[in-house]
Amino acid sequence: MRKGVLFLAVFLSAFCMVGSGDAGDTIKVGFVDTYTGPATTFTNDVLDGFKMATEKINAKGGVLGKKITYVTRDDKFKPDIGLTMAKELILKENVDLLVGTINSATALAVSDLCKKEKIPFIVTFSKSDKITGEKGHRYVFGMNENTEMAGRATARALSKKKFVKYWIAGDDYEYGHAIANGVFNHLKTLNPKVQLLGQSWWKVGETDFTPYITQILAAKPDFVIVATGGGGMVNFQKAAQSTGFNKKVPFYQHTAIELSTLSPQGQNAPEGVYGTANYLFYFPDTKENKAFVEEFRKAYNRYPKSGALYGYMTAQFIAKSFEKAGKVDREKFIDAMEGMTLPSPVGNMEMRACDHQVTLPMFFGVTKKSPKYDFLIAGDIVSVPGKDYMPSCAEIAKVRAK
């Protein structure tokens, strides 16, 4: 019995020590993200962008006299590992807040944990709209666009085109279906004349798209919405180039115009592919964006991709929110972050108070060759501001009430 009481006392005091973790002279950020496998092409940019911003902040004396430090954990793209790592970061590393991850399932699991532990969690790359939509809560923030936002922005741009007969094709998993349906369903409400001719779905990691392409061509649609992600983007574009698909039928891929999709293919990427992206290092051609690109190139000797912007802005939001909160307190941090507006390389970004989702512009463009670069870039860029395509606060309240 006495042993039991002693154990309980030790346990409780240990727990209290964990709880009052902000006694140190640093603000500690825990990164749970995928640092093995193909996803690293996106996640390394997030970390590098974050590092670049915090180094600058720390050099100027940090925030509230404290330096921002970070620890990383590799979730290997697996939700169970990600959750274990998040727990470890909270309990052992005693982090003040968490940042991550590219895997939507992991992000949702960690988000749930953070809700229980009352730890702020900033989602940097996973695209599920559930994170700040249906499953959103006080402790989670979205620092990038999601499938719902991409769908709405694209539908807006496509509704101005004359295409009628659509075909949907994509990766047969959450992301693929979410993007494709997001685009088509919103398009249908904006332009009731459009019709869906058919759909094809392939397994994630499909390498040979030629049989799908010939089949889609035989059906003669006006426009094809191709919902692939990650490595599939390049695979599909290669098949489109070798079959001449892009010359026969125009098609769209979210992130088709992003550097991570176009740079590995060099001059041989297909021209005329419609795509959307949150960030392009050459657009908008503003002083702020140029300065960001210069700084990033000097630090890492490459052009920044979308992830670099997300990581960079995550650090800015963290620093400014703690500054506004006046002390390292998680609840005050969240209050400060809500509704905060910060300048970014692509214009002002607001962290909406109603759903903790950042407002980002979406760039809609078409791939083309450029004499300036040895890879394709986007032309005819239309910038859709965040407020024009994001779900309204009323809509968010509705899905959360479900």
Next chain:
Amino acid sequence: MDFAANLFSTGTLSQILVGLSRTTILFIVSSGMSLILGVLRIPNVAHGSLYMIGAFAAWSVIQFLGGGLFAFLAAMIVAPLVVAAVGFVLERGFFSYLYEREHLMLLLLTFAFMLILGDLVKIVWGPEYRSVTVPAFFQGSAEIFGLPLPWYNLFLLLVGPCIAVFLWLVINRTDLGKLARAAAVDGEMVGAVGINVGWIFAFTFVLGSFLAGLGGALIAPMVNISLGMDHSLIMETFLIVIIGGLGNMWGALLGSLIFGLTQSLGILIWPQFGIAFPYLAVVAVLVVRPRGLLSSTW
């Protein structure tokens, strides 16, 4: 949706040809796996990693030679040789010490090598995607009933039968091939008559690795070369080897044909569920002939 109309449309022939070109890659890789499985009795889980190394090596060769048709053809020879060398090191350095032990040990070792080789590729080539382009010679596509069939796919259609004939010659017409076949049936007996079974095993493993590397090099221009491409392939290869009959080369060919064709025709008939067709075919085969279509060497 009218399935019959889809099947008997002008797209069918084009779809069959596309399916056959896919079959080629599957056959090249799975024949290597089947060979190793038949002779060495190892279900080589690291076979996909060898295929991945083949693709990355092809990228390096093409990069080194500055692209073009010559660089491409050189890569098709050099990359598989590099992979064969890796296979040689694996077999002589590690596997050869475990043949006397349980098969489970070998299986675990191949699994370990899958992880190790994956990390090695990451260290050597980095985590970014790599991409090589189809050489100008093969760019563009032929028209079949108004539908495009890329020249590169047609090239693969030529390569497939050549590899099949080559393998047939090696296995049936060379002494080493004959010994390998004998060792597959009764390794102990072959050893008893004074033949060094170890070297037959090494030869088989190197040939199997070469084929994996060739598959990787051939697919390089069609896909993004990235970490993880081993995982997506290994599953299909295993299924092909199983439905064809463990260790049977012609079984590997038959399995690849079933896999490639059911997929491309499945896409034609019902595009929304195209991915399910090869797996349905696998189930059908396993229900009718659980030991595979052709006789297994096990």
